[in-house]
Amino acid sequence: MVVNHQKDIISIKDLSKKDIDYILKVAEKMEPIARSKKRSTVLGGKMLGMLFYEPSTRTRISFETAMKRLGGSTIGFLEAGVSSATKGENLHDTAKIISEYADAIVIRHNMEGAARYVADSVDVPVINAGDGAGQHPTQTLLDLYTMKRIVGKTKDLHVSLVGDLKYGRTVHSLAYALAMFGVDMSFISPRELRMPKDVLHDLSKLGVSVEETENINSVLDKSDVLYVTRIQKERFPDPEEYSKIKDAYMIDLKLLKGTDLIVMHPLPRVNEIAYEVDNTPYGRYFEQAFYGVPVRMAILDLLIKNSEEI
Amino acid sequence: MVVNHQKDIISIKDLSKKDIDYILKVAEKMEPIARSKKRSTVLGGKMLGMLFYEPSTRTRISFETAMKRLGGSTIGFLEAGVSSATKGENLHDTAKIISEYADAIVIRHNMEGAARYVADSVDVPVINAGDGAGQHPTQTLLDLYTMKRIVGKTKDLHVSLVGDLKYGRTVHSLAYALAMFGVDMSFISPRELRMPKDVLHDLSKLGVSVEETENINSVLDKSDVLYVTRIQKERFPDPEEYSKIKDAYMIDLKLLKGTDLIVMHPLPRVNEIAYEVDNTPYGRYFEQAFYGVPVRMAILDLLIKNSEEI
Amino acid sequence: MVVNHQKDIISIKDLSKKDIDYILKVAEKMEPIARSKKRSTVLGGKMLGMLFYEPSTRTRISFETAMKRLGGSTIGFLEAGVSSATKGENLHDTAKIISEYADAIVIRHNMEGAARYVADSVDVPVINAGDGAGQHPTQTLLDLYTMKRIVGKTKDLHVSLVGDLKYGRTVHSLAYALAMFGVDMSFISPRELRMPKDVLHDLSKLGVSVEETENINSVLDKSDVLYVTRIQKERFPDPEEYSKIKDAYMIDLKLLKGTDLIVMHPLPRVNEIAYEVDNTPYGRYFEQAFYGVPVRMAILDLLIKNSEEI
Numbered sequence: 064m065v066v067n068h069q070k071d072i073i074s075i076k077d078l079s080k081k082d083i084d085y086i087l088k089v090a091e092k093m094e095p096i097a098r099s100k101k102r103s104t105v106l107g108g109k110m111l112g113m114l115f116y117e118p119s120t121r122t123r124i125s126f127e128t129a130m131k132r133l134g135g136s137t138i139g140f141l142e143a144g145v146s147s148a149t150k151g152e153n154l155h156d157t158a159k160i161i162s163e164y165a166d167a168i169v170i171r172h173n174m175e176g177a178a179r180y181v182a183d184s185v186d187v188p189v190i191n192a193g194d195g196a197g198q199h200p201t202q203t204l205l206d207l208y209t210m211k212r213i214v215g216k217t218k219d220l221h222v223s224l225v226g227d228l229k230y231g232r233t234v235h236s237l238a239y240a241l242a243m244f245g246v247d248m249s250f251i252s253p254r255e256l257r258m259p260k261d262v263l264h265d266l267s268k269l270g271v272s273v274e275e276t277e278n279i280n281s282v283l284d285k286s287d288v289l290y291v292t293r294i295q296k297e298r299f300p301d302p303e304e305y306s307k308i309k310d311a312y313m314i315d316l317k318l319l320k321g322t323d324l325i326v327m328h329p330l331p332r333v334n335e336i337a338y339e340v341d342n343t344p345y346g347r348y349f350e351q352a353f354y355g356v357p358v359r360m361a362i363l364d365l366l367i368k369n370s371e372e373i
Numbered sequence: 374m375v376v377n378h379q380k381d382i383i384s385i386k387d388l389s390k391k392d393i394d395y396i397l398k399v400a401e402k403m404e405p406i407a408r409s410k411k412r413s414t415v416l417g418g419k420m421l422g423m424l425f426y427e428p429s430t431r432t433r434i435s436f437e438t439a440m441k442r443l444g445g446s447t448i449g450f451l452e453a454g455v456s457s458a459t460k461g462e463n464l465h466d467t468a469k470i471i472s473e474y475a476d477a478i479v480i481r482h483n484m485e486g487a488a489r490y491v492a493d494s495v496d497v498p499v500i501n502a503g504d505g506a507g508q509h510p511t512q513t514l515l516d517l518y519t520m521k522r523i524v525g526k527t528k529d530l531h532v533s534l535v536g537d538l539k540y541g542r543t544v545h546s547l548a549y550a551l552a553m554f555g556v557d558m559s560f561i562s563p564r565e566l567r568m569p570k571d572v573l574h575d576l577s578k579l580g581v582s583v584e585e586t587e588n589i590n591s592v593l594d595k596s597d598v599l600y601v602t603r604i605q606k607e608r609f610p611d612p613e614e615y616s617k618i619k620d621a622y623m624i625d626l627k628l629l630k631g632t633d634l635i636v637m638h639p640l641p642r643v644n645e646i647a648y649e650v651d652n653t654p655y656g657r658y659f660e661q662a663f664y665g666v667p668v669r670m671a672i673l674d675l676l677i678k679n680s681e682e683i
Numbered sequence: 684m685v686v687n688h689q690k691d692i693i694s695i696k697d698l699s700k701k702d703i704d705y706i707l708k709v710a711e712k713m714e715p716i717a718r719s720k721k722r723s724t725v726l727g728g729k730m731l732g733m734l735f736y737e738p739s740t741r742t743r744i745s746f747e748t749a750m751k752r753l754g755g756s757t758i759g760f761l762e763a764g765v766s767s768a769t770k771g772e773n774l775h776d777t778a779k780i781i782s783e784y785a786d787a788i789v790i791r792h793n794m795e796g797a798a799r800y801v802a803d804s805v806d807v808p809v810i811n812a813g814d815g816a817g818q819h820p821t822q823t824l825l826d827l828y829t830m831k832r833i834v835g836k837t838k839d840l841h842v843s844l845v846g847d848l849k850y851g852r853t854v855h856s857l858a859y860a861l862a863m864f865g866v867d868m869s870f871i872s873p874r875e876l877r878m879p880k881d882v883l884h885d886l887s888k889l890g891v892s893v894e895e896t897e898n899i900n901s902v903l904d905k906s907d908v909l910y911v912t913r914i915q916k917e918r919f920p921d922p923e924e925y926s927k928i929k930d931a932y933m934i935d936l937k938l939l940k941g942t943d944l945i946v947m948h949p950l951p952r953v954n955e956i957a958y959e960v961d962n963t964p965y966g967r968y969f970e971q972a973f974y975g976v977p978v979r980m981a982i983l984d985l986l987i988k989n990s991e992e993i
Contacts (some may be wrong), residue, residue, distance in 0.1 A: 099476055102418040108722040110748055121470055124448050128420055128474040131446035136751035138744050155958075156951060160741055164748040164974035166719050331466060336595075351474035409786055412728040431780055434758050438730055438784040441756035640778060648775075663783035 422475030
């Protein structure tokens with residue numbers, strides 16, 4: 064990193080507010096290239112090694128798009144099945160070898176800590192694209208960028224996080240990052256899926272105001288952003304309980320009418336947002352997916368080339 | 374499309390004769406690039422999203438080749454298994470997300486109508502690379518191009534379609550397109566696998582002369598092109614019946630000797646064409662496979678860049 | 684090939700000493716590009732067809748890296764499952780079709796002789812990336828290149844091959860190539876896994892001095908290179924026998940201490956080399972993996988473009 068001289072992006076906590084601001088600023092310059100309005104070959108001849116031990120459409124393809132829009136190439140494998148990983152080679156050796164071929168590595172793994180382990184094993188920059196229950200920092204960065212681009216600011220915001228706040232790693236990192244920017248938040252979830260205590264503790268140390276509730280209606284008026292996550296059936300022993308909660312947290316036009324907020328979602332959704340929301344000024348989750356590209360372009364440029372000559 | 378201002382290529386029926394002529398003309402300009410005699414980066418920085426829900430060697434790889442020979446890149450996935458499709462994400466959302474990353478989408482799906490559905494869901498151009506029993510328009514275009522390039526014309530031809538004319542989607546579209554060009558046709562098939570009535574009806578409306586027969590020998594002298602398709606064992610309840618028919622429709626040098634025609638096949642063949650035909654002036658199916666590249670280059674160029682600066 | 688006018692690289696035995704010297708010389712020129720210190724687009728617009736019927740991380744990815752670092756692209760498939768190979772298409776037709784799209788083909792197959800068969804079927808250059816118990820010539824070339832680069836010479840060397848010398852195809856080709864360069868060798872293996880008689884016979888015809896032993900300690904002082912291969916458990920009916928042998932051939936710092944040699948390994952290793960060796964001047968197997976890239980760049984450049992304008 065230009066800013067704090069780290070070689071890797073493993074956790075959002077490794078980045079300072081200044082780092083994040085810088086990445087988002089570079090992402091803005093990348094947007095015309097991501098939109099195919101402008102051409103760049105700034106990463107021409109460069110290789111991004113992709114180690115995807117878990118399936119992933121959006122994250123993998125948006126990294127590939129980011130790399131290729133900048134003139135670079137990708138190598139690697141999808142899931143352990145399609146590689147020597149099946150021959151019993153360990154993560155350390157596989158990562159070492161890929162690091163001999165590539166200028167940077169993106170890894171997704173089902174095991175928490177895998178990305179940090181790989182970063183410590185190799186000399187090239189490593190980007191964590193999700194490690195089990197652990198971190199997924201580029202998702203947080205694109206979430207912040209989406210808010211900046213659509214709402215027009217990253218401060219004086221009110222962001223409401225809705226759904227499964229207990230198991231969703233996305234919302235933990237996002238809450239932390241928003242707190243760094245002094246953003247007030249509401250957490251809306253069923254009792255069983257409340258934000259974990261340690262996250263709440265971190266946030267209070269950062270001095271932001273946080274409200275917890277089970278009732279989504281109470282936060283709508285004050286929210287600039289409604290960030291929705293999926294509630295998984297498996298979390299509930301009682302199917303009837305699940306069914307009731309699912310309905311209570313379903314986002315549709317009736318709920319949103321009269322408000323002034325935007326709806327975000329890390330995707331894939333199942334049925335927590337009604338389709339009718341898609342083509343309205345509320346529904347911005349596909350745009351959010353797009354913003355993953357300029358944000359990852361910025362990260363790749365900073366880690367691999369560290370140039371601003373785009 | 375330049376010509377008729379459509380954004381997608383879903384069915385050959387969407388294209389006018391003028392559209393087709395234009396695509397084939399651009400394909401000719403693409404040939405030196407497809408043959409690696411000339412270099413182009415006309416689609417440099419552009420992304421083609423590949424949604425392949427079904428396996429396919431030729432179609433997928435020839436689209437990839439077309440895109441890359443023009444300097445572009447591909448992203449996407451092969452088969453549902455290697456993606457979030459397994460997490461239950463629906464076709465609509467997957468296509469929407471890919472459309473945020475890519476400048477055009479190629480889709481192959483086992484469900485008839487899938488390509489049209491995707492085209493209606495997204496803003497970028499969509500190309501149908503086969504949807505179940507439905508359409509596969511770029512195959513038809515490359516078939517026409519092959520005839521134009523090898524026989525030297527697309528009119529005053531006599532084309533004989535041989536094999537399974539009932540279930541083979543390839544021959545339905547091809548017959549329709551040939552009829553648009555006023556080409557006379559013979560249909561040779563076992564009784565059980567005759568060309569469907571609705572196709573015959575469409576053709577008669579287009580005013581072309583069509584002959585149906587079970588006897589392949591009777592058409593050889595008048596044919597410029599023998600277009601062979603596979604007869605699948607599964608279509609016959611009686612294995613002996615299948616065996617008899619398979620032998621009767623086997624194309625070998627003894628059959629072809631003395632004729633002046635070329636043999637085409639959409640591939641893969643199993644054993645409907647003898648290997649001895651391969652390296653003779655009759656066997657042109659591998660050349661036909663090659664022509665898929667310049668034709669798809671033309672389509673990609675027209676849909677994505679719409680330039681003639683190659 | 685520039686040198687001997689062969690179109691393919693199927694077996695190391697197809698190459699003369701002069702050919703090999705030439706390839707290694709070109710590889711040296713490729714190194715700055717492989718290290719991303721210098722950019723080249725010498726293979727811009729060119730396509731490498733990858734037919735990988737067997738999984739492979741290193742070989743596949745290093746070919747892809749080589750092609751892409753030179754500005755080229757790759758097409759093809761990994762494993763039969765992801766292609767029409769499943770629809771019953773034979774190797775001949777698949778290779779023919781890919782040869783219509785690509786400027787060269789790399790094939791890995793589980794069947795000995797598959798690469799030669801493909802080379803005879805198509806007009807474009809074919810590179811054998813391993814065919815079952817058969818050949819894997821680019822591995823041998825990168826092994827030679829590694830010795831040249833690290834030890835600084837390919838003659839007046841003493842190379843000791845350790846481990847499974849019976850079934851390891853890598854060591855058979857390597858021994859042959861080293862003999863062409865007049866390199867003295869020691870073969871260290873358990874009795875059950877000795878170098879096959881026909882290989883020994885070939886070597887003696889080439890006039891090099893070869894020693895066979897079961898005791899690794901006796902060769903350490905005279906060796907410049909210790910080339911280690913994996914001993915597979917499945918080779919031993921008696922698990923205790925395997926366990927004893929495994930320990931006797933384990934390479935660790937205690938064994939290496941005081942010697943002046945380098946340790947090479949084709950990878951993946953399982954536990955035949957202790958991790959403590961990795962970050963010492965002894966352990967050079969990851970560097971060896973890297974050298975696969977410039978060597979394959981040289982081969983691709985020579986076969987596809989045959990240019991020296993890098």
